[in-house]
Amino acid sequence: MQLKQSVGRQGKNLYGDVLAVQKGLNTVPIKGPFKILAEDGKMGKNTQLMIEEFQRTIVKMINPDGRIDPNGRSSNIINSYAQKSATQHSFKYTPMPYLKAAKPTTRTQKTSTTNSSKPKSILYRSNAKKVLSAYTMSVLKQIMQLSNVDSIDISSTLRTPEDQARIMLNDNLVASKNGISVTTHRGYSYGPTGQLVDKVYTDNKAEKTSEQIKALMVAKIKEKLAAGSRTSRHCVTKAIYQSNNIFDIPYSSVSSSKQAEFESILLAYSAKFNKRKFSKGNTTSYTAVQKPIEKVIVERSCWHVELPQTNLQLPTLP
Incomplete structure (x- = not known):
């Protein structure tokens, strides 16, 4: 990482320099509630906070200045981590x-x-x-x-109970049309809670409309979710x-x-x-x-x- 100007607080924050710092910081194992930086070349709040956290926890600066200078201590440490990351997998x-x-x-x-x-x-x-x-x-x-x-x-x-019921109802309708079990159609079986929701279709398909069955499925999903049991990992x-x-x-x-x-x-x-x-x-x-x-x-x-x-x-x- 060769910077032309300083990046961060009171820095010039040239696009190429900011992008290089963002890429470099993404190779550093910074602890704390920090997500990976967007590598967009823009000097935003997240990049500034990451620079300061890097200086505080990695560079061990008591009073981080929030700026990465060309050939400075912070810049050299980032470069050392970037070089270490060049390991083949x-x-x-x-x-x-x-x-x-x-x-x-x-x-x-x-x-x-x-x-x-x-x-x-x-x-x-x-x-x-x-x-x-x-x-x-x-x-x-x-x-x-x-x-x-x-x-x-x-x-x-993320699925709402309505989303989940729509998907499971459609699976059952397609399986029924093709004369196969819903498990065969899906290629796998839901757990006990999901099986109870499928059973709503089986118990009501002869007497109720699809919309009525869907409403009953939604109610069952919500009932089980309130009891701490989810139908799907998505829901x-x-x-x-x-x-x-x-x-x-x-x-x-x-x-x-x-x-x-x-x-x-x-x-x-x-x-x-x-x-x-x-x-x-x-x-x-x-x-x-x-x-x-x-x-x-x-x-x-x-x-x-x-x-x-x-x-x-x-x-x-x-």
Whole structure:
């Protein structure tokens, strides 16, 4: 990081200098309630606060001046962390039989400069609430960078009881139309609470309209939620969701030629992995030094991701 002018309080705050400081600070393991900085080259409140926290906890300045000077002590320490982050991570790739694009190979993570520099786009579909944190977005964009995927969709995030009932009713209607069980249609089974909600459909499909059944499903979901039992991981209060972002990425949003590579990196970032109907195995041999994602579940049509908001440091890239 070579600065032309000072960055921070009373600094010149040139775009390139601010961007370099933001990228550098994102490699430093700063403790406290600080999220990853947006690397936008703008000297905003979050960047200023991060500079001061960095000087207080890492540089050990008693009275932080809130400014990073060219070749100064703070600048040199940031550079030392940036250099340490240049450590390779090896990703072992196993072919996914249900993805035609999958090929057995061994992938070694390359430097970020070799990956696509095109801006990464994360789009919310119509039924997905726009509630993912900046930290979650940064994790996803890093995964996209490593797998050379330019755009993905988010099909589901936080669900209200009404959202959950709509989804479960539709599953039951489709399964009934095709003459199969709802579990077969989904490719997996809900837990005991979800099974009770499905039973609302089974018990009333002969006598009530779809809208009436949906209303009964909503009531059952709310009843169980009030008793501390949720139907779906998605269906929680906003406070709970803010501590653990849960969302779905549909396969259809990633081009077929890149699905396997995207999945391999997604799994490398996850502590737990469950393929469900696609494999008998429930674990993965992928490795990464830091695993911000708690769990990835490969479902019928999407990757289900659970990303706690507790580890607010991104995995370091070489």
